[in-house]
Amino acid sequence: MATRRIFDISQTLSATLPVWPGDTPFEATPLWEHGEHCPVAVARLTMSPHSGTHTDAPVHYDPKGKAMADVALDAYLGIARVIDLSHRTGPILPDDIAFALDGTVARLLIRTWSRFPHAQWDSAFAPIAAETIRLLAQHGVALIGVDTPSLDPEDSKTMDAHLAVKDAGMHILEGIVLDDVPPGDYELIALPLKMDGVDASPVRAILRELIA
Numbered sequence: 001m002a003t004r005r006i007f008d009i010s011q012t013l014s015a016t017l018p019v020w021p022g023d024t025p026f027e028a029t030p031l032w033e034h035g036e037h038c039p040v041a042v043a044r045l046t047m048s049p050h051s052g053t054h055t056d057a058p059v060h061y062d063p064k065g066k067a068m069a070d071v072a073l074d075a076y077l078g079i080a081r082v083i084d085l086s087h088r089t090g091p092i093l094p095d096d097i098a099f100a101l102d103g104t105v106a107r108l109l110i111r112t113w114s115r116f117p118h119a120q121w122d123s124a125f126a127p128i129a130a131e132t133i134r135l136l137a138q139h140g141v142a143l144i145g146v147d148t149p150s151l152d153p154e155d156s157k158t159m160d161a162h163l164a165v166k167d168a169g170m171h172i173l174e175g176i177v178l179d180d181v182p183p184g185d186y187e188l189i190a191l192p193l194k195m196d197g198v199d200a201s202p203v204r205a206i207l208r209e210l211i212a
């Protein structure tokens, strides 16, 4: 039986993980350690729910929106299309993604970095225009994934793309790593943790080849 290749599109959570300016750095401190009187190792985690590769819960951008534990999982499992827009600078416009919308595209994952900035925070990421989100929604796209830390620019106060996602009832993956993934269609698996009242969750995001 041929195995289907798995692409891990998750960032590594570590003390060197770049985080949103002012947000909580990721930290795993040993709480219990192996020793004469202790048979186990257990860490204590300190982190933002927006650490690394994550999904936003609607309550992040909508005070009346659902928190993570209450979000339906359908969008996070299933066929996803990967496109490479790493040649683009500036906001991703409807014209940039129109070519990818033939047939049924339930989930669209967009590469914008030519090299993902694993070592340092980079504020100069390509945002997604709100009109682009509306075009995706019209085509039935239920999830948008980006390799940047946000759909909107870092200094956005209006969160236009997030609000277009809200209006369409779409779902968002942020901080996926697409450097090594050839454009095409895959099976996406990226389930959030069932966290009560929380505004986002890290995900272990993977893409699996469709054909054996």
Ligand SMILES: Nc1ccccc1C(=O)C[C@H](N)C(=O)O
Residues within 6 Å of the ligand: 020, 022, 023, 048, 050, 056, 060, 149, 150, 151, 152, 174
């Ligand atoms: N972590 C933060 C801390 C403070 C202010 C914004 C953020 C964000 O993460 C915003 C980004 N638009 C996001 O959806 O992930």
Ligand SMILES: [Zn+2]
Residues within 6 Å of the ligand: 050, 054, 055, 056, 149, 174, 200
């Ligand atoms: Zn987020």
Ligand SMILES: [Zn+2]
Residues within 6 Å of the ligand: 056, 149, 150, 151, 162, 172, 174
């Ligand atoms: Zn976001």
